[in-house]
Each structure stands twice: as structure tokens, then as C-alpha cells.
Amino acid sequence: MVKAVFPGSxxxxxxxxxNIIERARLIFSEIHVVVAxxxxxxxxxxxxxxxxxxxxxxxxxxxxxxxxxxxLIVAYAKKIxxxxxxxxxxxxxxxSYEFDLAMMNRGLNPEIETVFLxxxxxxxxxxxxxxxxxxxxxxxxxxMVPASVADLLHxxxxxxxxxxxxxxx
Ligand code: ADP
Numbered sequence: 001m002v003k004a005v006f007p008g009s010x011x012x013x014x015x016x017x018x019n020i021i022e023r024a025r026l027i028f029s030e031i032h033v034v035v036a037x038x039x040x041x042x043x044x045x046x047x048x049x050x051x052x053x054x055x056x057x058x059x060x061x062x063x064x065x066x067x068x069x070x071x072l073i074v075a076y077a078k079k080i081x082x083x084x085x086x087x088x089x090x091x092x093x094x095x096s097y098e099f100d101l102a103m104m105n106r107g108l109n110p111e112i113e114t115v116f117l118x119x120x121x122x123x124x125x126x127x128x129x130x131x132x133x134x135x136x137x138x139x140x141x142x143x144m145v146p147a148s149v150a151d152l153l154h155x156x157x158x159x160x161x162x163x164x165x166x167x168x169x
Contacts (some may be wrong), residue, residue: 003082004028004115007073009036009128011043012149013054016126019119020088021064027115030063032080037070044132044156053149074109089116090124 004024010017010033025031033054037047045053047068058064069076077085085105087098095116102114119126126144135141135153142150 001029002084003030003032003080004084004086005032005034005073005077005080005082006086007034007036007069007076008088009038009041009043010050010054011128012045012050012131012145012153013057014123014126014128014131014145014149015143016088016090016119016123017054018057019123020086020117021058021061023117023119024086024115025061025064028063028084028086031061031065031086032076032082033058033064033066034073034076035066035068036073037068039070045152049152053146053152056148057146072108074105074112077112078109083111083113085112085114087114087116089118090126 004027006021006024008017021031021033035047035050035054043050051066051068055066058066067076073085077083085102087102089095089098098114098116102116105112105114131141131144132153134144135150136157141153145153
């Protein structure tokens with residue numbers, strides 16, 4: 001029975017994240033998806049929105065739960081007695097960044113192991129920031145995120161458009 005934590009911004013969650021969770025849930029007995037709440041960072045989606053969108057995406061799996069956390073991820077792992085962090089790796093650039101992060105987390109708690117998983121190739125190019133840009137330009141994101149995420153993304157973009165327009169008047 002090995003518990004694992006999958007941390008991230010998930011701003012917004014994508015089918016790439018889901019593919020990693022789908023793989024991880026077959027390896028580990030329990031997955032805690034942890035939505036990072038960092039006061040220094042600006043997110044497009046609130047913590048509550050990110051948690052609810054992700055919850056909706058994983059609701060079919062009974063060994064996956066979603067939580068918000070505003071402190072060190074190793075502290076979350078300790079709180080639930082988990083020793084494994086999962087991170088998704090799409091390419092060498094990701095690996096280089098993720099490796100440094102893993103070593104930092106190991107420095108903070110030597111009992112924590114980071115496990116890197118790669119998604120199916122069709123998810124290699126999915127990135128939350130790129131999806132937001134694409135949606136802003138009116139691109140079709142339906143193959144990248146579920147309808148719930150696409151709808152909320154659209155609502156936010158319309159709101160931004162109206163507030164920018166009002167600011168200019
Ligand atoms: P962070 O802001 O911590 O990088 P993200 O929400 O962007 O959080 O990602 C969380 C984890 O999911 C990271 O390990 C990231 O590399 C991974 N990830 C993001 N998109 C994909 C994808 N398309 N395929 C596989 N892993 C991904």
C-alpha cells in the first residue's frame with residue numbers, strides 16, 4: 001500500500017495531467033492530487049476552481065482525491081505519511097527542471113522519492129499556459145481539456161474582454 005502525492009498548479013488541469021494520474025493510480029494504492037496555492041503567484045483560476053475542475057475530472061476513480069495546499073509539498077506528504085511525489089515529464093527540458101526540484105525536495109526530506117512519469121505522446125505538447133493563450137486567440141481546446149475547463153476558460157476570457165473594453169471607454 002503505497003500512497004503518492006501529485007502536486008502542481010493545475011491552472012487549469014488538462015488531459016496531460018489526467019493521463020499522468022491515470023498511470024499513477026495503477027501503480028500506487030492512493031493518489032492525492034495537490035493543488036498548489038502560492039500567494040506569490042498569480043493564477044487564472046482560483047484555488048477552489050482548480051480543485052473543483054480536477055475533482056470533476058477524477059471522480060470516476062475511487063483511489064484519487066484532490067486537495068488544496070498552501071505550504072511546502074514535502075510537509076503535505078509528511079502530513080499524510082506519503083513518501084512518493086509524482087511529477088509528469090514531457091521532454092528533456094521538463095526533466096532538467098523536475099530533476100532540480102526533486103533534489104530540492106529530497107534535501108528538505110530525504111525520505112521523499114520523486115517518481116517521474118511520461119504521458120502518452122499525444123499529450124507531450126499540452127501545457128496549461130499554452131492552452132490559455134490558444135483559448136484567448138479563439139482556438140479550439142476541446143482535445144486538450146474537458147468541456148468543464150473549456151467552458152470556464154471561455155467565461156473568464158469573455159469577462160476579461162468586457163473589463164478591458166470598459167477600461168478603455
Ligand atoms: P507546476 O506549476 O508545478 O509545473 P503544472 O500544473 O504545470 O504544475 O504541472 C504539474 C505536473 O504535471 C508537473 O510535473 C508537470 O510537468 C506535469 N505536466 C503538465 N502538463 C503535462 C502533460 N501534458 N503531460 C505530462 N505531464 C504534464
